[in-house]
Amino acid sequence: VLARHGHRPHRLLQILHDVQDLYGWLPPEALTAVAHGLHLPRVAVESTAGFYSFLYTRPVGQYRVLFSDNITDCLLGAPALMQRLCERLWLEPGKVSPDGLASVATTSCTGLCDQGPALLVNGRAMPRVTPERIDAMAGLIQQRVPVADWPEDWFAIEDRIHRRDVLLRHVWRPGEVLQAARARGAQGVLNEVARSGLRGRGGAGFPTGFKWRACAEAPGAQRVIVCNADEGEPGTFKDRVLLSTAFDLVVDGMCVAALAVGARLGFLYLRAEYRYLLPRLQARLAERRAQGLLGAGCLGPGLDFDIDIHLGAGAYICGEESALIESLEGKPGKPRIRPPFPVTQGYLGRPTTVNNVETLATAALVALHGGDWLRAIGTESSSGTKVLSVSGDVARPGIYECPFGTPLAEVLHAAGAADVQAVTTAGAAGPCLSAGELHRRIAFEDVATGGSIMVFDRSRDLFELAHNVAHFFAHESCGFCTPCRVGTAVNARLLDKLAAHRGSPYDLEEMDRMHRLMQGASHCGLGNTATLALQDLARKFRPAFERRLASTTYEPAFDLDAALSEARRMTRRDDALAHLGSNRSAGLGQ
Numbered sequence: 001v002l003a004r005h006g007h008r009p010h011r012l013l014q015i016l017h018d019v020q021d022l023y024g025w026l027p028p029e030a031l032t033a034v035a036h037g038l039h040l041p042r043v044a045v046e047s048t049a050g051f052y053s054f055l056y057t058r059p060v061g062q063y064r065v066l067f068s069d070n071i072t073d074c075l076l077g078a079p080a081l082m083q084r085l086c087e088r089l090w091l092e093p094g095k096v097s098p099d100g101l102a103s104v105a106t107t108s109c110t111g112l113c114d115q116g117p118a119l120l121v122n123g124r125a126m127p128r129v130t131p132e133r134i135d136a137m138a139g140l141i142q143q144r145v146p147v148a149d150w151p152e153d154w155f156a157i158e159d160r161i162h163r164r165d166v167l168l169r170h171v172w173r174p175g176e177v178l179q180a181a182r183a184r185g186a187q188g189v190l191n192e193v194a195r196s197g198l199r200g201r202g203g204a205g206f207p208t209g210f211k212w213r214a215c216a217e218a219p220g221a222q223r224v225i226v227c228n229a230d231e232g233e234p235g236t237f238k239d240r241v242l243l244s245t246a247f248d249l250v251v252d253g254m255c256v257a258a259l260a261v262g263a264r265l266g267f268l269y270l271r272a273e274y275r276y277l278l279p280r281l282q283a284r285l286a287e288r289r290a291q292g293l294l295g296a297g298c299l300g301p302g303l304d305f306d307i308d309i310h311l312g313a314g315a316y317i318c319g320e321e322s323a324l325i326e327s328l329e330g331k332p333g334k335p336r337i338r339p340p341f342p343v344t345q346g347y348l349g350r351p352t353t354v355n356n357v358e359t360l361a362t363a364a365l366v367a368l369h370g371g372d373w374l375r376a377i378g379t380e381s382s383s384g385t386k387v388l389s390v391s392g393d394v395a396r397p398g399i400y401e402c403p404f405g406t407p408l409a410e411v412l413h414a415a416g417a418a419d420v421q422a423v424t425t426a427g428a429a430g431p432c433l434s435a436g437e438l439h440r441r442i443a444f445e446d447v448a449t450g451g452s453i454m455v456f457d458r459s460r461d462l463f464e465l466a467h468n469v470a471h472f473f474a475h476e477s478c479g480f481c482t483p484c485r486v487g488t489a490v491n492a493r494l495l496d497k498l499a500a501h502r503g504s505p506y507d508l509e510e511m512d513r514m515h516r517l518m519q520g521a522s523h524c525g526l527g528n529t530a531t532l533a534l535q536d537l538a539r540k541f542r543p544a545f546e547r548r549l550a551s552t553t554y555e556p557a558f559d560l561d562a563a564l565s566e567a568r569r570m571t572r573r574d575d576a577l578a579h580l581g582s583n584r585s586a587g588l589g590q
C-alpha cells in the first residue's frame, strides 16, 4: 500500500483507506507500520485515523450498516428501519454483534435525501430502503452473502432532474471548452470570469474571479486547483448529480481554472459517501487523458494539468476549504488559522484555489461563452443559475436548476409542495423560512443557499428538526475551539432535555446565550452557523418548543430519580419508598 502511494506522508488518508480495505478496520499494528513506513510520529497517524467517521480504529462488523440520520430520512422512517434491522440481527445500535458479523449505526446525511431512507452498507450507498428490504438484507447478512452479490437494483441511484437550465441542459462538444479557454489565454479567462460576476456556489458566494486572480498573482512556482466535492450539508445532493451527469463540465472547469491561475496539479476531493462514483470518475479521467483533454499539454503546448481524486472519510468540516486542504495533506480536517489564506498558502504551502463542483462547471461555460453571457442570466448581484436539491414533504423531490432571482414559491410549486409549514434553505447551517416567506427569491442578496432546500408540511413537529440539527452539529464539530466544541454539545443537551419534556424557559434563554457566544467566538463557519437554524426555529415556531416546557421556572437537566431506575431494576425494588419524591415526603432524605 505504501509503495502504491509513493511513501508520501500527505497521502496518509488515502493510505489508511487502502489499509482499511485490506483488514476491514485499522488494527494498531497496521497504524504502527504505516507510521514507520512514512517516517511519521505514530501519534500523527493515530490522530488522522481517529478523526474521520469512516475510519475505524476498533473492530467493526464484517457487514457495517450505517443509516442516514438526516431529518428527511428520519421523516421517512429511518429510525424504525434501523430498529427493525437490529432486531432481525439480534444486536444493539452502535454495537458490534458478538460474532463480529455485523454492526449497525447512524451516519450524517448520505446525499440521497431525494430517494431516502438511505443507508450505507460497507460503504455502498443504498437508497429507498423499505421494511421488506431490511428483512431480505438481514437474511443475506446471516447467510454471509458478500455485498457485491446483493441485488444490483438495491443500489441503483437515480438522478431525478426535474428542471434544467444552462448547466444541466447544456450540450457541448468534447474539447470545446478547452479550445475556447486556450484561445482566450490566462488573462482573458480571468477577465471573463470576473466580468461574469460568478460567485461561489457552495453558499458563501465569494467572487470566483477575485479568488482566481489572487491565486494567479500569489508568489510561488507551483499552484493547485481543488474541486470541493465534499458536499455534506444535510439535504444537499446536487453535486452528486452534477458529477454523475456533467462530470466533463466539472473537469473542464478545473482545467480552465488551472489555465487561469497557472496550476499544473488538481485534486477532486470526493466525499466518502459518493465512493461508488469513484471508478466511473477515474475511468473518465483516463479517457480524457487518452483524448488529450487532460494531462500532458492539455492546456496548450508545454502546459500540463492533471487531476487526482482524493477520497474523504466522513467529516462534514472538510467542506470548509482550509480543513479540506488539511485533509488533502493527510491530516485531521481542522480549519486553519487565517491568514494566510489558501490562495497564497494552501496545499503544501502552495497557492491553492478551492472551488465547489457547481462553481467550476459554471466557470467552464463562462470560458466558452464569455462573461456577459452569464451576466445576462439571474440578477444584478447573482449572475447565472443555481442548482437546488429539493427534498422533504414534496411530491417530486430531486434537482431543480433555476436562474437566480426565482421565487422560492415557484420552486416549491414545481416540486409539488403543499401545505408548507417551513423550509430550510441552507441545510442545517442556515435560516428556516416560514410559509409567509416563500415569496423570497433564490439569490445571494435574498435567500443565499448552497442548494439544500428541505420542506416540512404542517403535519411535522418542527422541534424534531431542531433536535436533529443540534445533534448533527454536536457530532460534526471538529473540537478545535472551545466555543463550538462546548456550545454544540450544550445545545444538544438542552434539546435532549426539551425532548424529554423537562425544559423550562431558562433552557430557551440558554440556547440564545449559546448562539451569541458561538457567533462571536467560534474559529470557523461551522461554529458561526451552527445555531442559525435553531434560532430561527425557536423564534418562528415557538409553540413547538413551549409544548415541551415542564415548568415556567428552572428545571434541572439531571433527573436523579430517573437515574436511579437502573438501581431499582437491579434490586428489584420499585415501591414508593424507592423513589426520590417518596423518600422526601417520608422524611428519609433528612
Ligand code: SF4
Binding pocket: 317, 334, 335, 476, 477, 478, 479, 480, 481, 482, 484, 485, 522, 523, 524, 525, 526, 527, 528
Ligand atoms: Fe472546529 Fe467548530 Fe471551531 Fe470550526 S468552529 S474550528 S468546526 S470546533
